[in-house]
Amino acid sequence: MKDFIDDDKIQHVLDISVRPEKKRVEDVLDKAKELKGLTPEETSVLLQTEDKELINEILITARFVKESIYGNRLVLFAPLYIANHCSNNCLYCGFRRANKELKRVALTMEEIAAEAQAIEAEGHKRILMLCGEHPTRSSLDYFIEAIETVYATTNFNGEIRRINVEVAPLEVEEFKRLKAAK
Template sequence: GARTLKEKVYGHRIVLFAPLYIGNLCANNCAYCGYKASNKSVKRVTLDKEEIIKQVKALEDTGQKRLILVYGEHKKYSPEFIAESVETVYKVKSGNGEIRRVNINAAPMDIEGFKTVKKAEIGTYQVFQETYHPEAYKKVHLTGKKRDYDWRLTALDRAQEAGIDDVGIGALFGLYDWRYEVLSLVRHVNHFEAVYKVGPHTISFPRIQYASELDIDKSHLVSDEDFTKLVAILRLAVPYTGLILTARETPEIRDEILQFGVSQIDGGTNIEMKGYTKNNGDKQDIDKEQFLINDNRSLNEIMDDLIQKKYIPSFCTACYRLGRTGEHFMEFSVPGFIKRYCTPNAILTLVEYLEDYAPEATKKRGYQLIEEKMAEIEDAKYVKKVRNRITEIKEGKRDLYF
């Protein structure tokens, strides 16, 4: 079912990214969040330009190519501020490293605000409804702009009207009955398809974990079994959409759920403010975090693990840069054509990683996997094209794609 469908549409690959928290000032009081305005123990930080550059360099030096920037809801984080931080990220180059796609997770804006952010050439703009159930929503969003259910629900309509055709939706599982949330997510997808002829680029389904001063009704927390089930249901219901599974989950749960349709995960994640440049082993400082991370593996450990499990780790950003987004992405991905682009593009970004960042053992395993995957491409002419590009990368060229 879900496993077969995912492979049919996407091929056997997993796209990787990392979150970078730009600022944790927040004017909202959300019962489930460590960064809520009333939490006095949290250390409030907003990265300045120099600090952003430092964090991005540290990320690039591990091999990251795709980031999601995260902002609290606060007047300081205006559309102009967000656009400027995106531009800063794109300019950072460390060795062969560069960030090729910057996605955004930030507060809802008006149409003008979304237009400002679009000009910075963002990737996907994410706004999660958290819970689609109006009563449950009211219970956990106590004060602040986020209390307005409708303003949040219609945020991505305004993004579409501003010309952002890559949007990401999500629900925070554990606030209300998971079945209601799944149906609501699918209904939200139907709305986008009907009105804008394009579904969301991604769906996220974070599950409530421990957060500093967590104060919610625990009766809707989702079991591992139901969590696996809801991912499979989302994959079957929305075949073309990227499904994002985050490092809130343990490595064991991530391994299990990857099979059922997940297409994107974060790797080498650190959600502490300024976290990518500090080195204090595994210890997390919950007073600097929005919630607890349960998968603390480095990017290379995750890459190596994926390779051993025969997934192709991918940093591909080709669709976005070739205009295969929004309605055009739908044309390509609904019939499964994406596979023809995705597998070779994933291989090319993996070659870059193996050449620039991988330890010898990972490199060896990676090239072995590439040979296995090349053998699965039936078109001999196409295989030759891919091999030529691999050679070019080995000779020093970068950023090649189909």
């Protein structure tokens, strides 16, 4: 897998925003309130702000943006771990390659359907589907098939309406395939 993070570009964006002027921070906050997103450069301005008064304004603006977009709702989901095979060795993760105590499993589509039914029977309509990052044992094809399996599974209370995902970094074409899964 190629490195998709451009460290030099990130450092450049951070370097050009060191100790931003108050007016620049205020301009970025005004743009944020328009709810149309910020560029990496604008985000860097906010991250580099050290003035306590301006930091408070950033927090107030963040709350405004959050409430404008999401309101006061609380959304719950149930996790659905479909495979724990992983080729990475991230120290914080129990799926890491070096964890020799973990029994490695990749659920079959029948097992995934049964898990979806059990989750839905508990009243959940949203799940977070995730797996380890392994090129063959938790491939994008496997993940997409799992999504399609869950969406095709119904229970006496209905079906899962939304699947949020945690996946390995993908190329643009792979994201398109993932988005098209139903």
